[in-house]
Amino acid sequence: MLGEPVWLRAVLRLERAVADSATRATNSDQAADVLMLLSRGNRLARRTSARARSAAVHVLSLPSHRDVQVLDAKVERVERMLDELNARVEERDGR
């Protein structure tokens, strides 16, 4: 565009020059493999770290962050079930 400054035009030109090859690279099979590997590694690291932290806190007979998260999820699941039951009762009553 005419109104664009020189530096912006240069950046856009540079981006256009590398965009195709960068997109090809990040959308390749290898990139998908790397992402899946990273995802697996990330999950493993988080799980290991959470377990280690939980074990340390459990020594002190205290609930860990994960214990609280799991309990929270259980409570929320009960809430969802109540919501669902409520919705079904309303449907049955034609409300």
Next chain:
Amino acid sequence: MTRARIADDVVARLRRETERTAIRARNGLRYVAGSDWAPVQPTPSDVVWRQGPVELRRYRSEAVSFAEPVLMFIGLVSRSYILDLHRDNSIARRLRDAGFDVYLLDWGAPTAADAGNTLETYTLRLLPRAVRAVLHRSARERVTMLGYCMGGNLALLALAAQRLPVRSLIAMATPVDFSALGGLAGAIRDRDLDPTTLIDWTGNVPPQHLAAFFRIRKPTTDIVMYARLWENLWNDDYVESHQAMARWASEHVAFPGAAFRQVASQWLRDNAFRERRLRLAGEPVDLDDVRCPTLAILALGDDLVPPAAAQPITELVGAEELELLELEGGHAGLTAGRKAATTTVPALIEWLRRHSDPVDG
């Protein structure tokens, strides 16, 4: 041009650039500090129904001219406020101003408690309930459904699987031939990647995974985005619309694990929409049973849902009155860009007017 005028011109440009750079510095600091230029969902609305994280909003209007309320929603990976993104660029606002009674359904941000949600949860339970809530609120008999992206898939499934009081359907950028999709979808489909590797302890696909896959789809996009932001950082209007769009694009929500497994197996691997092998609750579902007037809109420059993935809808849906609108622009631009304001929305309103009944009296 005389030398004096050239010198004046240079001085004027220098002065303008200096002023703009000062504003850029101020706005840059405000931006980094997290100031809000653009309010989320700027059009006034009220939550009229909710179940769990799912929320139905009704846009306030004093002049409804059409009998069928419009129920809009998107898919399960992003927030629906893309349809009410910015004060100057909101489909919800434009439809409301055109006389429609507009509702926006948001599936919310699923937590561990929602990990067991399947496609049946959304299409056979939540969506019909939202439709009933709309009809109850508006005291009407039929709605118009508008599904954007995967929202269109949910609408098609819901309409094919059961009788719903729907006057007409609009499916925007909705993929039906999943063999034409690339990125994560392509990797799961072609590489036989185990989708469960993407699911975390909550039982869902975490939003950061989805964000990463969207980002690597076009890795250089951010460079252009930030360069343009710097250039226009002096312009409050630009920063406002940039922030609205950037916030939506980065705000993904967790994908419920059970639904994700179904999508991976049925939609991606079996290409069940295209191959007519859809199933819900163990029963076959045929898109031929979608009989209401249907408008399909696709974006010719859409790299997320390429035209080849969206076009076959015309061969699959059983509606006698079916229109396919092919517009310029990209995926998000179809609903929120400048193109949306000048092409998508006017076309949408024109079609909706033709397929809605005027309010009596």
